[in-house]
Amino acid sequence: MLVNVLNVISQWAIPLLLLIIPLYGFIKKVPVYEKFVEGAEEGFRTAVRIIPFLVGMMVAISVFRASGAMMVLGSLLKPITDLIAAPAEIMPLAIMRPLSGSAVLGMAAELMKFHGPDSFIGRLASIMQGTTDTTFFVLTVYFGSIGVTRYRYSVVSGLSADITGFLVSLYLCHRLFG
Amino acid sequence: MLNLIWLFLLVSGILVAAWHGNIEVVTSAALQAARDAVEVCLNLVGIMALWLGIMKIAESGGLVNALARLLRPLMVWLFPSVPPDHPAMGAIILNLSANVLGLGNAATPFGMKAMQHLDQINPRPGVASEAMCTFLAMNTSCITLLPATIIGVRASFNSANPTEIVGPCILATASAMVVGMSVDYWFRRRNRRRRR
Structure with missing residues (x-):
């Protein structure tokens, strides 16, 4: 029982984040794709630096x-x-x-x-x-x-x-x- | 400190290998590890880009700030040297939330972002600031509510009850966190007294 609940949580955690945050941004009139790319570029540079x-x-x-x-x-x-x-x-x-x-x-x-x-x-x-x-x-x-x-x-x-x-x-x- | 630990790992490894008469292990281990390290980073490139991209959206929409406002009293108490409205606070909260939920690969990007923000208000570049040390102590010992990986491993070896370790894990991480934070607090106090 508990295993199933935990499995469902870990299966849904990331899809839910990927759903809620961009939707929220869209409602708040954020240019979602452009902002995503902007952040992603920083992530890329950081990963290489380490x-x-x-x-x-x-x-x-x-x-x-x-x-x-x-x-x-x-x-x-x-x-x-x-x-x-x-x-x-x-x-x-x-x-x-x-x-x-x-x-x-x-x-x-x-x-x-x-x-x-x-x-x-x-x-x-x-x-x-x-x-x-x-x-x-x-x-x-x-x-x-x-x-x-x-x-x-x-x-x-x-x-x-x-x-x-x-x-x-x-x-x-x-x-x-x- | 780290210089000594690093040197100790290398020197003792090489000496023991020589003493056991298989020094060639050192060569293969070192070269393989160097290759693995780059692979870890390359795997991280995509994950970092994904999560920091998502975080940028959350930031632009004001979601991160709202979260930071909500937890402000706690954060100001934990990080007295960081201005309450500084973007570092939001990134720290995201990192800790990801850690608590056991989303290790989302936690790392947020943590690095938090460090970059903390670096902007670091009076001595290249040297860890008080807030950075507190953040690290918190991060390495963070309470985990959902140790998903190990539950999966246990289940794959046909454990009768794969989740029975969740309770002990929460208790053990909570105690580790209390001790880690206390040690950090003690060092901070001691350094302040010395400076006076």
Whole structure:
């Protein structure tokens, strides 16, 4: 039931926006097509401007992951993860969460395939996937689009939110499904 | 900060690969990632153009301003350094609404637009302003009411109850948001005190 409702919402959200906004503009006597093209052109330029930032970030993350350094970091963190009762399988996902959205989605899918979506690990991976955005992607892309290179404390506040999201997911998973 | 994290990712990756005796992984990973990054951006070109085009219509018709007026008390409280009528406010609201609804690919264009507006009132170009940091803290931890992607993945692996994770997700994102915003607030206060 709920799945169907959610499916309908996600199917209709974008068509409705595409229907309502241009209609609204037309009623307000906006030259809708001309304004659309004007905005679209800005979008085009912005997307191209972030390429160098994203190349830098994705190369570093990819080297870190492919080389096995991520697994080493995971095993170094083992005393801490044992303390908070986090399964070892979930740690690579937790480390990647702030770094790369697509990598995490792939890892979550892999864990669900192996352990099943309704296992403890499957549920924890699902909750973590739905929690917090990819901090470094957002930082890179948003600041890249305006050429800001000094991020100041935003890295710390973003990461503290990520860690909170992880700990709360873990706690809830133990409480609800443990 | 970011310089160090970036360097750490690269250096530790290369050292571990060398230690494991398969240094060639670094080359292929780096080259592939560089190609992937451009592909991500190219995919983004069309989506950005579409959403910023739609946003321009909404802006010209006064829809964005109406929304901004509605949420004005909240926005002024969250972003004290931004003038209440500044166009950045509207773009921030659109970005957060898209995030809450789980429309990730609509959120990114609005977010970049908001950043460009915030940059116009940034006293130090190239350095993140207070409002930018607050916006980012909010953005990376934003409450998600509809984690549609992961529900889809769960359903595709035949979960007995794909949506059972929605409640925990909302709670976890809400706590992350509170902590992210509090940390941001603490830094802002500390920097102000130092400047005096």
